[in-house]
Amino acid sequence: MNKIMTKKEIAMENDRVVNLLQNNLDKFNEVYPGESATSTIPKDVKMTVFCEGTSESGFAINVTYDELGFDIFIAKSWILQTEIEEILGEKIR
Numbered sequence: 013m014n015k016i017m018t019k020k021e022i023a024m025e026n027d028r029v030v031n032l033l034q035n036n037l038d039k040f041n042e043v044y045p046g047e048s049a050t051s052t053i054p055k056d057v058k059m060t061v062f063c064e065g066t067s068e069s070g071f072a073i074n075v076t077y078d079e080l081g082f083d084i085f086i087a088k089s090w091i092l093q094t095e096i097e098e099i100l101g102e103k104i105r
Contacts (some may be wrong), residue, residue: 033096036096037089040062058092060091063083072087
């Protein structure tokens with residue numbers, strides 16, 4: 013049976029997942045490696061994407077290219093969802 017989490021528990025879990033992702037950011041693929049003008053983001057596959065704008069940064073977790081929407085313009089790096097979950101040893105949402 014799934015437990016209903018409190019707002020505090022959700023915030024703590026979100027912080028924990030973000031810390032895990034930050035600690036493994038070196039395993040992510042660059043969206044535009046080197047001087048390339050061609051995006052390496054795959055289509056039609058679930059992934060976790062690190063996005064960084066001028067005033068904030070964060071992760072889009074378990075999304076496809078199309079689900080990124082406007083975040084695609086600030087995407088810096090990505091990793092396949094299956095790869096990051098294997099590295100972390102757990103499913104993330």
